[in-house]
Amino acid sequence: MKEIKFTPKYKLWFGISGAVILIGLVLMLTRGLNFGIDFTGGTMMQINLNQTVSVSEVSDAIKEFDLSPEIVHAGEQKHEVIIKTKSSLSNEDRAQIFNVLKTKYNLQDSDFRSAEQFGAAIGSEIRNRALMAISVAAIFMLIYIWFRFELIFGVAAIVALLHDILILISVYSIFNLTVNSSFIAAILTIVGYSINDTIVVFDRVRENVKRSKGKSHFEVADKSINQTLTRSINTSLTTLLVIGALYFLGVESIREFALPLMTGIAVGTYSSIFIASPVWAIVRNKIARKGSYAAN
Amino acid sequence: MKGKNTILFFLVVALIAGLAFVAMNGLTIGSYTLGSVNDSMKLGLDIKGGVVVVYEAKTDETGTDLIKTMEQTKQVIGKRVNELGLTEPIITIQGDKRIRIELPGVSNAQEAINMIGKTAQLEFARVTGDTPAYSGMTSDMFESETVLTGENIDDAYVSTNSYNQPVVALKFDSTGTDLFTEGTRAATNDGTQIGQIAILLDGKVISAPTVKKVLTDNSAVIEGSFTLAAANELATLIRGGALPVQLEEIQTSVIGPTLGLDSLKSAINAAKIGLILVVLFMLVYYRIPGIIASIALVLYATIVLYVMIGFNATLTLPGIAGIVLSLGMAVDANVIIFERLKEEMLVGKSLRASIDGGFHRAMRTIIDSNVTTFIAAVILFIFGEGPIKGFAVTLMIGIVSSMFTAVVVTKTLLKLSLGFTDRKKLYGSRG
Numbered sequence: 097m098k099e100i101k102f103t104p105k106y107k108l109w110f111g112i113s114g115a116v117i118l119i120g121l122v123l124m125l126t127r128g129l130n131f132g133i134d135f136t137g138g139t140m141m142q143i144n145l146n147q148t149v150s151v152s153e154v155s156d157a158i159k160e161f162d163l164s165p166e167i168v169h170a171g172e173q174k175h176e177v178i179i180k181t182k183s184s185l186s187n188e189d190r191a192q193i194f195n196v197l198k199t200k201y202n203l204q205d206s207d208f209r210s211a212e213q214f215g216a217a218i219g220s221e222i223r224n225r226a227l228m229a230i231s232v233a234a235i236f237m238l239i240y241i242w243f244r245f246e247l248i249f250g251v252a253a254i255v256a257l258l259h260d261i262l263i264l265i266s267v268y269s270i271f272n273l274t275v276n277s278s279f280i281a282a283i284l285t286i287v288g289y290s291i292n293d294t295i296v297v298f299d300r301v302r303e304n305v306k307r308s309k310g311k312s313h314f315e316v317a318d319k320s321i322n323q324t325l326t327r328s329i330n331t332s333l334t335t336l337l338v339i340g341a342l343y344f345l346g347v348e349s350i351r352e353f354a355l356p357l358m359t360g361i362a363v364g365t366y367s368s369i370f371i372a373s374p375v376w377a378i379v380r381n382k383i384a385r386k387g388s389y390a391a392n
Numbered sequence: 393m394k395g396k397n398t399i400l401f402f403l404v405v406a407l408i409a410g411l412a413f414v415a416m417n418g419l420t421i422g423s424y425t426l427g428s429v430n431d432s433m434k435l436g437l438d439i440k441g442g443v444v445v446v447y448e449a450k451t452d453e454t455g456t457d458l459i460k461t462m463e464q465t466k467q468v469i470g471k472r473v474n475e476l477g478l479t480e481p482i483i484t485i486q487g488d489k490r491i492r493i494e495l496p497g498v499s500n501a502q503e504a505i506n507m508i509g510k511t512a513q514l515e516f517a518r519v520t521g522d523t524p525a526y527s528g529m530t531s532d533m534f535e536s537e538t539v540l541t542g543e544n545i546d547d548a549y550v551s552t553n554s555y556n557q558p559v560v561a562l563k564f565d566s567t568g569t570d571l572f573t574e575g576t577r578a579a580t581n582d583g584t585q586i587g588q589i590a591i592l593l594d595g596k597v598i599s600a601p602t603v604k605k606v607l608t609d610n611s612a613v614i615e616g617s618f619t620l621a622a623a624n625e626l627a628t629l630i631r632g633g634a635l636p637v638q639l640e641e642i643q644t645s646v647i648g649p650t651l652g653l654d655s656l657k658s659a660i661n662a663a664k665i666g667l668i669l670v671v672l673f674m675l676v677y678y679r680i681p682g683i684i685a686s687i688a689l690v691l692y693a694t695i696v697l698y699v700m701i702g703f704n705a706t707l708t709l710p711g712i713a714g715i716v717l718s719l720g721m722a723v724d725a726n727v728i729i730f731e732r733l734k735e736e737m738l739v740g741k742s743l744r745a746s747i748d749g750g751f752h753r754a755m756r757t758i759i760d761s762n763v764t765t766f767i768a769a770v771i772l773f774i775f776g777e778g779p780i781k782g783f784a785v786t787l788m789i790g791i792v793s794s795m796f797t798a799v800v801v802t803k804t805l806l807k808l809s810l811g812f813t814d815r816k817k818l819y820g821s822r823g
Contacts, residue, residue, distance in 0.1 A: 142648075186641060187505045187641060187644070206648065208646075208648065209647075209648035210645070210646055210647045210648050211644065211645070211646040212644060212645045212646070213641065213643060213644040213645075214642070214643050215448075215640075215641075215642035215643060217642070218446070218642055218643050225775070225776070225777060225780075226776070226780060228775060229771060229772050229774075229775035229776045229780060230772075232771050232775055233767070233768040233771035233772055233775075234768075236767050236768075236771055237764050237767055237768055240763065240764055240767055241764065244760055245760075277710070277779055280710075280779065280780065281709075281710045281713045281779065281783060284710070284713070284772065284780065284783050285713055285717050287768050287772075288717050288765045288768055288769070288787060289717060289720070289765075291761075291764050291765065291768065292721060292724070292761045292762070292764060292765045293761075295757070295760050295761040295764055296724070296728065296757055296761050299756065299757040299760055299761070300757075303753075323735075324731075326731055327724070327727050327728055327731045330673075330677065330723075330727045331720065331723060331724040331727050332720075333673070334670045334673055334674070334720070334723045334727075335716070335717075335719070335720030335723065335724075337666055337669040337670055337673065338663070338666035338667065338669075338670060338716055338719060338720070339666070339716055340666070341662040341663070341665045341666030341669065342659060342662040342663070342666065342712075342716070344662075345658055345661055345662035345665060346658045346659055346662050347654050347658045350658060350659050350662070350709070353709060353710075353713065357713055357716065357717075361720070
């Protein structure tokens with residue numbers, strides 16, 4: 097099999113990733129991220145109306161509560177509505193709103209399918225705690241890789257991890273997806289998968305460095321990527337098959353978190369080859385050159 | 393020798409198939425029953441339905457005072473939940489002043505929240521108007537003035553009076569004693585008034601004794617025609633009501649049981665189809681190793697589910713994400729082994745030598761990649777809360793199971809499979 101040259105074109109790969117992240121960031125600054133109520137505080141109610149009712153009709157029915165709600169249809173036959181509002185409604189308020197719809201559409205208590213309410217302060221807390229957990233996890237992974245490989249591998253792996261997280265945030269920003277608890281699940285998957293995938297490639301690099309004296313670091317990296325390429329493709333393909341099945345066959349709550357997981361797996365695989373490996377080669381090269389200058 | 397290996401191979405396969413069958417259908421031997429995974433798995437609220445409420449205590453207390461208050465609050469809520477007859481409630485104190493209540497499978501969630509969230513403010517009020525207070529009246533039905541609140545009551549318990557009737561005895565703290573003395577003096581002093589001190593819980597009269605004389609003790613007795621059970625309930629309510637803290641609902645999730653079951657059913661179906669696709673892919677691409685990997689994956693799935701049941705872990709939606717991720721890693725371990733195996737065969741080694749060499753080299757990769765992810769999972773478990781913890785638990789269980797099945801089961805089966813064929817082509821060699 098002919099060896100494909102990946103790493104020498106690193107400017108192209110970095111450019112592509114950079115562009116995606118840039119678009120994401122610009123949109124994030126201009127339009128803002130579409131935060132779910134888990135992050136902003138607010139209330140969500142999902143109610144089965146047993147018939148398709150237009151959004152404006154539902155909005156009219158509950159206008160006395162003055163919620164300025166966001167109303168969307170849900171369920172396979174669009175018989176359900178999800179009412180979201182930024183205000184944090186108490187249990188009694190929610191019951192009142194449901195009772196209005198209950199009387200109007202002749203509903204049962206069990207038609208109140210779900211409700212979520214988050215106080216305004218708790219969102220930033222959830223976010224901060226998740227950020228803290230992920231940062232600490234990254235530090236410990238770095239230490240392990242440093243110990244088992246060498247520091248440059250660890251740094252390159254963490255760079256790839258940061259890249260993946262930024263890309264995921266950009267995807268959420270570009271497609272205006274709701275940033276909620278499924279977003280946290282996706283970030284976690286990236287933390288697990290990205291490093292795991294990078295390590296498999298780096299393990300080859302570590303092995304090949306010893307055997308390929310005299311070759312450039314880019315050549316070593318490319319050889320390693322090519323040797324692990326079938327594995328990279330097969331593993332991400334099979335994992336995507338499982339999550340893809342969840343996405344195409346699951347109900348809304350499952351789909352909502354299957355999509356970011358797929359993005360996470362795809363980006364995690366991409367970054368091992370196109371980000372982590374060239375970063376390693378570039379840094380390694382720089383250090384080698386410095387070393388030779390010092391020797392002169 | 394070869395025949396023996398073939399028999400062993402099929403024995404191992406039969407054993408794994410048996411375990412998987414039991415996991416799907418359950419098993420009954422005599423009086424001993426092993427439930428199927430479907431029946432035994434504890435499902436999270438996001439799947440099964442139920443209520444999660446997080447309350448924050450509105451208090452300025454700190455340190456040990458706060459801890460005591462929170463413990464009391466937890467106990468009171470525990471009692472109320474039990475009174476509602478709800479199964480498997482989980483009540484935990486989160487951080488300093490938060491209480492998280494999980495009620496799985498509650499059908500009327502809104503009502504449950506109402507009952508639990510009640511402040512149960514106890515109040516002693518002197519009746520000042522002409523309307524006497526009766527138990528059952530609300531505070532707006534008669535005129536009154538607050539004497540003291542639950543904050544000033546140390547204890548309430550059932551006792552008996554000289555006629556051997558059950559009564560509820562109260563113990564005040566020092567401020568309470570003073571306030572009570574003042575209150576009884578005001579109630580008896582003036583002959584024109586009704587002379588009642590009503591005892592109210594959340595604005596509703598539970599008892600309205602008439603004050604016969606000024607009381608200066610640090611204790612009082614509520615008499616009435618109580619049955620022992622009624623006296624007990626009242627004492628419990630007063631003790632509960634003595635809680636001086638107001639709770640604010642800061643986070644709620646109510647998931648209807650039908651919504652949860654819909655997602656579970658579709659998730660199980662999707663997982664089955666996903667697994668079948670993976671198995672097909674592995675069979676077509678890797679042939680005999682593919683069959684072996686599929687068997688190992690079936691065992692992997694069985695082990696993960698049983699370990700979760702054994703640890704009494706709860707399956708949540710983020711937990712499913714963890715399982716999917718570790719499933720990916722289990723497939724990965726097998727793929728890494730088989731790719732190494734191919735490489736070894738490519739340089740002309742015998743099949744047996746290739747299996748040994750391939751394993752040896754794959755092991756290092758598998759250990760490093762899995763340990764790194766395992767570290768992440770442990771940190772997420774320690775620092776994460778709620779959904780992050782659920783994810784971390786299944787990921788940890790998944791990684792260990794995937795290492796075991798890939799290393800032990802795949803290796804054993806690969807070696808045993810040499811008993812019935814030694815054609816390299818069947819192991820993915822192009823040579």
